[in-house]
Amino acid sequence: MCDTCGCAIPDHLYHATNEQTVRTVEVLEGLKAHNDQTARHNRHHFDAAGVLVINLMSSPGAGKTSLLEATIEALKSRYRIAVIEGDLDTENDAERIRAKGVPAVQITTGNACHLDADMVHQAVHALPIKDLDILFIENVGNLVCPASFDLGQHANVTLLSTPEGDDKPLKYPVMFRISDLVLITKTDLLAVLDDFSCAAVAAHIRQLANPAPVMALSSRQGRIEPWLNWLEEQMMKRRTPHFTPVTANARPSGVMRPHVRTHAHV
Amino acid sequence: MHELSLCQSLVRQASRVAAEHGARSIRRISVRIGLLSGVEADLMLHAFPFASRGTAAEGAQLDMELCPVRVYCPQCNRDSEVPSNHLNCPHCGYWQTHLSGGEELLLASIDLGIETDAQTLTSSKPWEVPHV
Ligand SMILES: Nc1nc2c(ncn2[C@@H]2O[C@H](COP(=O)(O)OP(=O)(O)OP(=O)(O)O)[C@@H](O)[C@H]2O)c(=O)[nH]1
Numbered sequence: 001m002c003d004t005c006g007c008a009i010p011d012h013l014y015h016a017t018n019e020q021t022v023r024t025v026e027v028l029e030g031l032k033a034h035n036d037q038t039a040r041h042n043r044h045h046f047d048a049a050g051v052l053v054i055n056l057m058s059s060p061g062a063g064k065t066s067l068l069e070a071t072i073e074a075l076k077s078r079y080r081i082a083v084i085e086g087d088l089d090t091e092n093d094a095e096r097i098r099a100k101g102v103p104a105v106q107i108t109t110g111n112a113c114h115l116d117a118d119m120v121h122q123a124v125h126a127l128p129i130k131d132l133d134i135l136f137i138e139n140v141g142n143l144v145c146p147a148s149f150d151l152g153q154h155a156n157v158t159l160l161s162t163p164e165g166d167d168k169p170l171k172y173p174v175m176f177r178i179s180d181l182v183l184i185t186k187t188d189l190l191a192v193l194d195d196f197s198c199a200a201v202a203a204h205i206r207q208l209a210n211p212a213p214v215m216a217l218s219s220r221q222g223r224i225e226p227w228l229n230w231l232e233e234q235m236m237k238r239r240t241p242h243f244t245p246v247t248a249n250a251r252p253s254g255v256m257r258p259h260v261r262t263h264a265h266v
Numbered sequence: 267m268h269e270l271s272l273c274q275s276l277v278r279q280a281s282r283v284a285a286e287h288g289a290r291s292i293r294r295i296s297v298r299i300g301l302l303s304g305v306e307a308d309l310m311l312h313a314f315p316f317a318s319r320g321t322a323a324e325g326a327q328l329d330m331e332l333c334p335v336r337v338y339c340p341q342c343n344r345d346s347e348v349p350s351n352h353l354n355c356p357h358c359g360y361w362q363t364h365l366s367g368g369e370e371l372l373l374a375s376i377d378l379g380i381e382t383d384a385q386t387l388t389s390s391k392p393w394e395v396p397h398v
Pocket residue numbers: 058059060061062063064065066067087093140141185186187188189217218219220221
């Protein structure tokens with residue numbers, strides 16, 4: 001039947017007016033193609049500058065900033081450190097980092113649920129990355145979104161604080177599956193949290209087919225040595241020629257892209 | 267949580283393809299979403315009308331194909347569908363499998379409304395309209 005006038009002439013699908021035919025076009029393009037491209041670009045910056053870049057993720061309040069404060073205290077005499085802060089609403093975290101005497105760039109734009117590669121790119125150009133050894137990115141406190149956006153980091157480190165419960169890897173498999181290191185934080189509270197098991201966290205990570213190390217820390221009590229040793233290890237790998245990004249789970253960076261962007265570089 | 271902005275970039279990508287083909291309207295957008303992609307299909311559906319308002323994709327149908335999580339086991343050489351939080355081999359129990367499906371996040375295809383004038387149409391029958 002004719003779509004335009006309802007007449008029953010079989011060939012009469014189209015009338016003299018302009019009509020539309022429908023044509024299917026195959027696209028097969030990633031929905032995050034733009035982010036992934038910018039992330040590759042960021043990684044190119046990082047590798048050209050020889051800086052190790054760590055993306056810290058966790059739920060809100062799991063202890064990211066506290067761990068960074070303790071880490072800076074322990075390593076600042078040996079390494080040049082800077083932090084990109086993803087706390088979009090306040091300058092609090094950036095100020096806590098600056099109080100430790102290292103540069104911190106606060107990201108202030110974007111929707112408040114995750115950082116993306118563009119935001120990090122802007123921040124990178126506000127830092128003297130050639131003069132850095134380690135750059136930490138403190139992502140937005142959220143166990144969902146940040147896992148889906150590559151920033152160009154060399155490693156994903158996910159914090160799980162003891163009050164959150166040891167079942168979180170099974171509830172947020174997207175994030176815990178792509179973590180290169182899992183840090184159980186606030187273990188000083190284990191004395192009062194009798195149902196939290198560090199062994200269970202490790203078992204859940206293995207259930208996600210993830211070989212990432214699982215470490216128990218307390219920033220409050222200054223017990224962060226395994227994490228510091230892990231960082232030293234990554235720095236050693238950086239210094240050896242033919243460095244390949246950290247672990248099995250670091251996202252594929254592919255062949256290092258030449259600098260295809262057309263912005264002015266600092 | 268970021269499904270609106272993801273929908274906005276989907277609409278941008280689709281509109282760009284439509285413009286490349288000289289089409290003014292998009293009838294249907296078909297995407298593939300893996301269950302481990304971190305994207306909620308329901309939220310995408312909800313966000314789409316807002317993201318497409320005033321664009322070539324306004325009124326288009328959003329088709330979503332959900333892709334299951336699959337793992338390949340190097341031990342028993344099998345590929346299996348698994349729940350998104352249990353990625354060990356369901357056959358032999360080997361834990362270090364490789365993900366072979368579930369991370370998809372893809373604009374697969376779009377249906378374009380192509381304006382055609384009456385003259386070209388009189389010579390072509392609707393069932394001969396090319397499908398590319
Ligand atoms: N008991 C105990 N408390 C801690 C520890 N680490 C951090 N906290 C406390 O946990 C709260 C949140 O710590 P932050 O370091 O601000 O956590 P965050 O992950 O940076 O928080 P957001 O950036 O808001 O997501 C603060 O009150 C800290 O003092 C720890 O090792 N033990």
